[in-house]
Amino acid sequence: MIEDDVGKVPAALPAYMIEVGTEPLDRPARNSVGGWPFLDDGQEWPRCFCGERMALFFQLDVPADVEAFGGDHLLVFHCGAHNEASDPVTADGRLVPRYWAAPRPSYRGTFWRVLLQRDAARPTTEPEPAVRALPLTLRPFVDTPDGEWGAQGFKVGGTPSWAQFPEHHRCACGAELLFVCQVPEGWEFDVRPGLPEQPDTLGSDSYVLFLANEVYLLACPARCDPAAAWPVNQN
Secondary structure (H helix, E strand, O other): OOEOOOOOOOEEEEEEEEEEEEOOOOOOOOOEEEOOOEEEOOOOOOOOOOOOEOOEEEEEEOOOOOOOOOOOOOEEEEOOOOOOOOOOOOOOOEEEEHHHHEEEEEEOEEEEEEEEEEEOOEEEEOOOOOEOHHHHEEEEEEEEEOEEEEOOHHHHHHHHOOOOOOOOOEEOOOOOOOEEEEEOOOOOOOEEEOOOOOOOOOOOOOOHHHHEEEEEEEOOOOOOOOOOOEEEOOO
8 A cells, every 4th residue: 555654644546446337248358247258378268176167257457557467457267166265275474385276175276266467468269158248347436545445346456445354465476465356245247047056146147256255356466377366255
């Protein structure tokens, strides 16, 4: 968080509210719910530890003025067949190596993947089959912090609006993870009819991220790996 001078109120950081459109997409768009993932060359569509391909929940171009990650392309994937809260595994005060794919006591690996990519120039040939493709619009706003808390909402950049208390995590590479994006508690992503219902979701026609908790995406500013990100969950 930026401070003007010692003892003064922290300055607002560049931030954008994320608005979901209602007109279905019929072609690739870089800012979208579902749709055609824009992936770096050589980056495969992520798969869950169960072997199923993860669903693309949303993707967006991080605006250039957002601290540390401006110019990156953010993609958030989550398995439609698994739905749990994230649970960090640490060692010596850091997240363990390859923490984005590390096994947990209750499952063999991760069911989600957050990617920040620099060279995502081309979309996949096939769209996300489960999540309905809708456009996203990023609207700049002034995210004036109230102490350590920023504005609530689906947003990229700015200051997280913690539901409980601020959480901080250190990447396995040693860098302190920084805030990128926030998804509000109870946020639903519409899915196509006829799909198997996601476990512990809010409705038969939608998917949620991490049991519909408030989600705070933190990522490694050193970019040690495109997947070096951690989803903090609170409610």
